[in-house]
Amino acid sequence: MSSSQTVKRGTSSAGGNSVLHRRRKFVTAATELFSNNGFHETTVKEIAEKAGASPGLIYNYVRDKEELLLLAIMEVLESYKKEIPRAVRDNNDPILRFSAALTAYIKVVADKPKATLLAYRYTAILPSEMRNKIKEMEVETNQIISDCIAACITAGYFRKINVEFISYRVVLLAHGWALKSWRLGKLHGVEEYIDGNLDLFLTALFTSKGRHHYRKFCKA
Amino acid sequence: MSSSQTVKRGTSSAGGNSVLHRRRKFVTAATELFSNNGFHETTVKEIAEKAGASPGLIYNYVRDKEELLLLAIMEVLESYKKEIPRAVRDNNDPILRFSAALTAYIKVVADKPKATLLAYRYTAILPSEMRNKIKEMEVETNQIISDCIAACITAGYFRKINVEFISYRVVLLAHGWALKSWRLGKLHGVEEYIDGNLDLFLTALFTSKGRHHYRKFCKA
């Protein structure tokens, strides 16, 4: 079910994760090449070259060129799933948690915009089984944002709007940074992008109680 | 510079745009196939088949498979550039013009979501000369939105925010419908999507004068 028949993970001796390490080497090489030149435009030979190995060896660690794509996309999504909760955790106030989530999401996208676009460009070409895995991960990340928003609503800081709706808007916004920088070039820096959008969101969502509550943090 | 060496447009007789018509046939066939199955996954043979012709003939009307892609993308963008101003024109009040622009944009995207994604997926693989053409068209469409926003600001209805910034957010939002429906499936209908987002935008942007002014239209 997982990936490759010929290689068993964790053979012999102690820790024995070297197999996964070598696989990661191919995946990162692939990620870079796919991001810069596109999936179809990248040959397996090039990936091997960049990873410092021969083309044939790749097939010991991966079934397909396609699996390499799946792993590349998943690596990106996993970094989302790791970074965002980390940022949220550091805050207690619902509004600050929301802000942190939004900020973290945009920042992690801004950190590797091209890799982010991989998911947009190439999820479609994967078989549905793989597509579902990706979709699943996205939904999980969305959930984090949704929870923040819901908390703000129950605290009476945000007015009662559809949570999923706003959640998706936040996600789109974050991805928007990657989409934008590729298509329109830079109009402004990430910081401005974050601040501007956060301002827009809060203004649109605050109740008067929320607005009041938030003032405290601005002064500090 | 334009497209094909072997065919001159507007030969002989009267109107004589039949050449362009036959070319369009290939382009629409290509658009559909590229949208559904992807560019690389579509063969020239398939395009010819769908257009009811032979593969070889395509090359009388188009230099490349790539040019077919360019034309497919441009056809979509041109429909944007046509529909949105049409909707804006019917309104006089700045706020209504803005609303109309946003609504029209989302609707035209919702009308052919897959085609919209073509630009996202495949602009990157086109040679820079073609890419620039596409970018140019996008900027033109953006300009329409920007003008609406600027008008709202000078009328004192919107607070003074960066116009380009908001403009891009509107565009992203519209595209977001296509991106979403592909990735997350339908959470809600287009109408809800439009209303919800319009509400969010207006709440975030209104001055008190603007809010006041807008109430009139809501009652009517």
Added chain:
DNA sequence: TTTTAAAATGAATGATTGTTCATTTAATTT
């Protein structure tokens, strides 16, 4: 009708490239 030109065909071409596998190299074990 005869001639000439345009439109259309589709089999053949040529180049590309993912994948395999017989073979070599390196590491482990006995």
Added chain:
DNA sequence: AAATTAAATGAACAATCATTCATTTTAAAA
């Protein structure tokens, strides 16, 4: 050291397809 297993190589294979072009069909002109 010898034997055995794992890791790695890279040339060869097979399939795919964009593109071409000699040929046929259709239309227009003389």
